[in-house]
Structures are given as structure tokens and as C-alpha cells.
Amino acid sequence: MDTNKLIPLLSEMAVFVQVVESGSFSAAATKLGVAPSSISRSIARLEGALEEKLLERTTRQMRLSATGQQVFNLCRDMLSAAKLAVSAAQVDKATVSGSLRVAAPKAWSRQVLMPHILDFSAAYSQVELQLKVADHYIDPIGDEVDVIIHITESPVAGLIAKPLGSCKLVLCASPSYLAQHGELTHPSELTKHNCIRLGEDPKDCIWEFLRHEEKLPIGIRGSFAVNHSELRREAMLRGMGITVLPEFAIRDYIESGEAVELLPEWRLLGRYQGQVVAQYAQSKYIPSQIKIFIEFLQNRLAQLSV
Incomplete structure (x- = not known):
């Protein structure tokens, strides 16, 4: 097949890859924003x-x-090569531009990330x-996310990981609450207290303490369970009980004296702790917007930890 006949098929090949990876015509149509008939x-x-x-x-x-x-x-390799071509074109741009899709945990986004990502968006409006x-x-x-930010003790193997904090x-x-119910000296004493828990799982x-x-x-x-850290914090600040955050x-709130850290000599085990890392796919060409975004966050979050 000569080039003139091949070029019109490149978009069809990309659609074919999307259909296979999505598992159905309708799912592919939703991702591409077109009708299933297309x-x-x-x-x-x-x-x-x-x-x-090609498809049965x-x-x-x-x-x-x-x-x-x-x-x-082969079509998937072609699409990957096309993405590399775009990345290569963007990597040396003097002006940072292009699309950037970031995923991050809900509570961390709301309570830590939000002001910094808004500042980044204002500074790099393109x-x-x-x-x-x-x-x-x-x-x-x-x-289809460029950067994932998560709190984990085991970063995803095969992805580049950049530390943002812990x-x-x-x-x-x-x-x-402590004035009314007494101080804690050992984890076993929690059985006598009202504990505000997550409530997502038995x-x-x-x-668990270590x-x-x-x-x-x-x-x-x-007497109270809620899977939202800000609501658990509010309940704790009102003197309803002891919680984990x-x-x-x-x-x-600890620095201001509105809350007291308990049993600091014990380590709490469980989810939502570890390293805060930004991860993205390995590639010879990393788009400039990804590199600049992560450097921006590293500088901002490093200032917070000083």
C-alpha cells in the first residue's frame, strides 16, 4: 500500500487501538467523544x-x-511513537504549554495541593x-493521566517516581475531650474512649500500633464514623472523641493548641501514609509541562516542611 492510501488510515488505526483497549465500541466512542456509529x-x-x-x-x-x-x-506501537513525537516537540519549548492531566487523592488535594496547583495554573496559563x-x-x-500523585509506601514499579514529601x-x-475523659498513656486505654473512625471497612x-x-x-x-478527614477533624475539635488523621x-491545629497528638512514641499502621510521590510513565522525551509542574510542587512543598 502506497503512502497516499496509507495516510487516511492512520486515524482509523488509532480508533482501532482505542476500541481494543476500551473493550467495546461504545466505551471507545465515549472516550473519543464521538457516536458509536462513527x-x-x-x-x-x-x-x-x-x-x-480484525474484530470478531x-x-x-x-x-x-x-x-x-x-x-x-503494530498500531499500538504506531500510536506510542506518535505520542513520543509530540513529547519531543514539546520538551524544548521556551514557553511551557500543552495539556497536563493530574490525578491526586481527595483529602490531600483539598488540604495541601489546591493552592499550589492554582498558583501553577496562574503562572503557566498556556x-x-x-x-x-x-x-x-x-x-x-x-x-489517560500524565501524572499521578499518591501517598504510598510502595510506589508503582515501572513508573518514574519523584518525591514530594511524606x-x-x-x-x-x-x-x-482530654480534660473530661483523661489522658492516654497506652493504646489499650482506647477501649474506654469514644473513637471517631473512618467507617469504610470492618x-x-x-x-494497629507499632x-x-x-x-x-x-x-x-x-458514636460517629465518617469517611471524610475534614469532618472527622471537626468532630474531634468539638470534643466528640479521639480520631486518626x-x-x-x-x-x-496541633501547633495552635486546638488539638493534641496522643501517644507519639507509637506508630500508627494503616492506609493513607508513607511517601507522597508524583509518578509518570517512562519515556525518552518527558514533556516540559510535566517536568516544570513537578519541580514547582517540589519547591513549594519543600518550603512548607522547613
């Missing part, structure tokens, strides 16, 4: 030009033919910035 016509044109059946479809499922699998692998907040894992490839869990209560009723080699799970109970959500 997707169907693109695949039909590609199959007609190649004179091969029934009313309930779709699968690649043997030829379709080979074509898909960058088309999209922020996706979610507490579940975001796949930077499948979910976060630990803090056991805390208000001075008024395991949230067990708080000191040296001693691991101590404590079953807790309480990410350090970034309570640091300022």
Missing part, C-alpha cells in the same frame, strides 16, 4: 482497506482475530491543566 464506520473502513477481519463480534462480546492481534500490536481527584488507584496509561497518621483529640474498627518490635491491634468503638490534616 467508531463502527472507522473499523469497517480499516478492515476494508486491509481486506482482513457478537451481541455480547468482542475479540481480536489472529490477524487483528498482529495489526493491533498549560491546559486538568485535575482528577480520587482515592482509588489511577492507571496513568489506561486512565505523611504519617496521627492519633489526636481536643484538650476539652477493619476500620481496629487501630513500637519497636511490638505490634498491637486495638479494637475501638465510637493524616498529618497534613491536623498539623496546624
Whole structure:
């Protein structure tokens, strides 16, 4: 097939890759923002030009033919090469521009990231910035996100990881609650207190502590549970009980005396702690907007930790 006939098929090949990766015509249409009938016509044109059946479809499922699998692998490589070409064009731009899609945890986005990402957007107005907040894992490839920021003790293997800071869990209560119910001297005493818990999972009723080699799970109970750190913090500040919060959500209140950190000699185990890392796919060409964004955050967050 000569070049003149091949060029019109490049967009059809890209659509073909999206259909296979999305799992259906309708899902591909949603991601590409077109009607399913348009997707169907693109695949039909590609199959007609190649004179091969690429997809075997029934009313309930779709699968690649043997030829379709080979074509898909090559088309996917073609699309990856096209993305590299775009990245190579952007990497040395004097003016930072282009699209930037970032995913980050909800509470961290609201309580830490928000002012910095707004400042970045104002400083680099030619960058088309999209922020996706979610507490579940975001796949930077499948979910079409350029940078994922998460709090983890195990960064995703195979992705470049840039440290932004760290976060630990803090056991805390208000001075008024402690004045009424007494100070804590050991985790086992939590069984006598009203504990404000996350409430997403039965395991949230067990708080696990670690000191040296001693691991101590404590079953807790309480009159209030909510899966939102700011609401748990508000309940704690009102003297309702003892709670566990990410350090970034309570640091300022401890420094002001509105909250008290309890049992600091014990380490709390559990989710939402570890290193705060920004991760992105490995590539020979990293777009300038990704590099500048991460450098911007590293500088800003380093100033906060001083």
C-alpha cells in the first residue's frame, strides 16, 4: 500500500487501538467523544482497506482475530511513537504549554495541593491543566493521566517516581475531650474512649500500633464514623472523641493548641501514609509541562516542611 492510501488510515488505526483497549465500541466512542456509529464506520473502513477481519463480534462480546492481534500490536506501537513525537516537540519549548492531566487523592488535594496547583495554573496559563481527584488507584496509561500523585509506601514499579514529601497518621483529640475523659498513656486505654473512625471497612474498627518490635491491634468503638478527614477533624475539635488523621490534616491545629497528638512514641499502621510521590510513565522525551509542574510542587512543598 502506497503512502497516499496509507495516510487516511492512520486515524482509523488509532480508533482501532482505542476500541481494543476500551473493550467495546461504545466505551471507545465515549472516550473519543464521538457516536458509536462513527467508531463502527472507522473499523469497517480499516478492515476494508486491509481486506482482513480484525474484530470478531457478537451481541455480547468482542475479540481480536489472529490477524487483528498482529495489526493491533503494530498500531499500538504506531500510536506510542506518535505520542513520543509530540513529547519531543514539546520538551524544548521556551514557553511551557500543552495539556497536563493530574490525578491526586481527595483529602490531600483539598488540604495541601489546591493552592499550589492554582498558583501553577496562574503562572503557566498556556498549560491546559486538568485535575482528577480520587482515592482509588489511577492507571496513568489506561486512565489517560500524565501524572499521578499518591501517598504510598510502595510506589508503582515501572513508573518514574519523584518525591514530594511524606505523611504519617496521627492519633489526636481536643484538650476539652482530654480534660473530661483523661489522658492516654497506652493504646489499650482506647477501649474506654469514644473513637471517631473512618467507617469504610470492618477493619476500620481496629487501630494497629507499632513500637519497636511490638505490634498491637486495638479494637475501638465510637458514636460517629465518617469517611471524610475534614469532618472527622471537626468532630474531634468539638470534643466528640479521639480520631486518626493524616498529618497534613491536623498539623496546624496541633501547633495552635486546638488539638493534641496522643501517644507519639507509637506508630500508627494503616492506609493513607508513607511517601507522597508524583509518578509518570517512562519515556525518552518527558514533556516540559510535566517536568516544570513537578519541580514547582517540589519547591513549594519543600518550603512548607522547613
